[in-house]
């Protein structure tokens with residue numbers, strides 16, 4: 001049995017290996033992704049984002065447990081930042097996902113950003129596709145808790161949940177407007193702590209300020225993940241958003257947009273690699289750098305010299 | 314391994330003891346050596362550890378234990394790994410383990426045992442040299 005067949009049957013070892021192949025960009029990665037693509041598109045993707053320590057992993061744990069009880073198969077991609085110095089990473093989201101660790105139909109993969117910005121890892125989208133092809137009904141992606149600019153998730157998930165907590169994130173100004181505008185559902189977690197209602201009020205005020213509100217008004221759900229409170233309500237909100245997307249036709253549009261972005265990104269990567277290999281191949285490049293350093297030539301004409309011949313090909 | 318391949322290690326705490334300071338220190342040292350380290354927290358059963366190690370496709374698994382149950386738990390973990398297709402994972406043990414127990418553990422598939430006070434450098438180097 002090939003690894004692809006194994007993945008399509010939901011074999012844990014094969015899913016895990018294919019994810020490694022894709023993460024490390026091994027030579028067989030592209031062919032593998034090509035053969036599984038036609039088996040993707042059935043899983044519903046939910047993204048969880050928000051500041052560090054807001055309770056994303058704990059929420060994912062509780063929600064997944066509920067979904068398991070409904071007979072759903074769940075894949076989870078949990079992303080933590082990589083160290084800019086060593087390239088290594090401490091991946092600790094599993095510590096808070098203990099209720100679901102031995103559920104038969106749950107597959108959790110911890111990944112590091114490997115230097116990517118935007119809260120995701122480069123391979124996150126492909127990993128989600130692998131879990132989708134492996135038969136998962138729902139794929140949940142937890143972004144790194146950078147808080148300010150993890151916007152990439154909104155391009156990767158069908159429903160994006162922004163998790164906030166009272167105290168640290170009290171000051172709603174500290175969350176970039178862009179994120180607030182794109183979230184499909186707000187969660188105020190740690191409702192057992194003081195300040196939750198105040199935070200809800202300020203989110204509501206911010207939503208009211210929106211002068212051009214879309215047809216979907218993001219609900220604000222109050223949860224206390226550690227106490228398992230508000231989980232049903234959150235799941236209901238996700239379900240409602242899903243229905244809204246489906247009925248309005250936005251789900252298909254969103255997914256198409258996502259694929260458009262992905263194709264462009266892939267082309268860019270490919271072209272950029274091509275350019276780099278061309279540059280490095282002919283030793284002329286180092287000589288050009290010397291010239292620029294000696295102020296004999298400026299960087300812009302240097303770029304002209306490099307790109308012109310490539311454009312003519 | 315390919316040049317872009319990053320070594321993945323899981324640091325796990327089987328058994329009932331409630332101390333993970335040592336495990337965290339080692340986890341950090343492995344990260345600082347450029348590895349991706351999956352840490353799963355305290356009091357994990359062999360089943361939980363093996364399930365996680367397989368899903369995470371780790372190259373190495375470091376079991377840290379202080380409770381004295383290693384003679385039971387370590388062989389159980391290596392046995393489960395063999396049953397489930399994880400026999401290639403480099404399994405190591407650390408913590409309070411009497412010298413006399415080490416040969417038996419090695420027989421059971423634990424490749425190396427690090428006693429208390431082993432420098433993190435020794436452990437990092439062992440992982441580097443032995444993952445394939």
Ligand SMILES: Nc1nc2c(ncn2[C@@H]2O[C@H](COP(=O)(O)OP(=O)(O)OP(=O)(O)O)[C@@H](O)[C@H]2O)c(=O)[nH]1
Nearest residue numbers: 051052053054055056057058096145190224225226
């Ligand atoms: N009081 C209280 N604590 C909570 C609640 N939910 C989570 N926590 C605690 O908050 C801490 C962080 O929770 P995580 O689930 O790890 O948060 P996270 O957003 O995944 O964190 P990162 O992945 O590190 O960004 C843990 O100690 C949790 O036990 C809650 O509803 N109430």
Ligand SMILES: [Mg+2]
Nearest residue numbers: 056057093142
């Ligand atoms: Mg987390």
